[in-house]
Amino acid sequence: MITFAGLAIAQLSLAAAPMAARADASAAAAPVDTARARCDAVVDDGAMTTAILSRLSFNKAVDSADVRISTQRGVVEIRGLTRTEADKAEIAAAALDTYGVIRVNNRLDVAYWPPRTEGARQGAVSRDAARLSAQAKSDAWIASALRYTLSFSRAVDSCGIDVSSVDGIVHLRGKMADASGIERATALAVQTLGVRSVDASGLVR
Numbered sequence: 001m002i003t004f005a006g007l008a009i010a011q012l013s014l015a016a017a018p019m020a021a022r023a024d025a026s027a028a029a030a031p032v033d034t035a036r037a038r039c040d041a042v043v044d045d046g047a048m049t050t051a052i053l054s055r056l057s058f059n060k061a062v063d064s065a066d067v068r069i070s071t072q073r074g075v076v077e078i079r080g081l082t083r084t085e086a087d088k089a090e091i092a093a094a095a096l097d098t099y100g101v102i103r104v105n106n107r108l109d110v111a112y113w114p115p116r117t118e119g120a121r122q123g124a125v126s127r128d129a130a131r132l133s134a135q136a137k138s139d140a141w142i143a144s145a146l147r148y149t150l151s152f153s154r155a156v157d158s159c160g161i162d163v164s165s166v167d168g169i170v171h172l173r174g175k176m177a178d179a180s181g182i183e184r185a186t187a188l189a190v191q192t193l194g195v196r197s198v199d200a201s202g203l204v205r
Contacts, residue, residue: 045072045073046071047100048071048074048100048101049070049071049076051098051152052069052076052094052095052098055152056094058148058191058193059191059192059193060194061090062087062091062094064091066080067081067091068080073102074100074101074102074103075101075104076095076101076104077104077105077107078091078108079107079108080108080109081108081110082110083111087110088108088110091108096154097153097155097184098152098153099153136194137193137194139164139165139166140165142192142193143164143165143170145193146163146165146195147161147163149192150163150185150188153185153188155181155184156176156181156188157177158177160175161173161176162174168196169197169198169199170197170198170199172186172198172199172202174203175205182200182205185200186198186203
């Protein structure tokens, strides 16, 4: 069984195969710039666990800091805490959409206690500020993260999408099997940290 926790995302991002060292002082560790991270390799439990946690860490719509993922023979178990039912559902959907995953057991607890003490309030403010600051990514980071996410998406099912980003505006180009794949690729791009808007007109069937 392969298990990782969301709290270790920063360390995981630096150490795992789909990641690289810091590109510059203003950007966090960027994924290796390869659209074939999944297509050129056998997807085992470790690769699935890493892919799910990485995809969650790239997603600006969810807070996965307290999420733990374990995978055994393609069956993913999600444990930990999340703030909302919407986050719980989104995290499970991302796991199920990851290539190689057979089933997802979503055992996340939903719990949010409004901070009551000054220390707790400051901690909550700092945490939210960190989430917001994480959205400031370089174009190279955005393109690399999105290529990685798309390569592991079962719904997209394509390793041939060309991704570019200019000032946070993402352009997607490539041939897709169907309209649902185009819609999913566009949605994943919109959710990626640092993305301001998405031009998917270059995706064709």
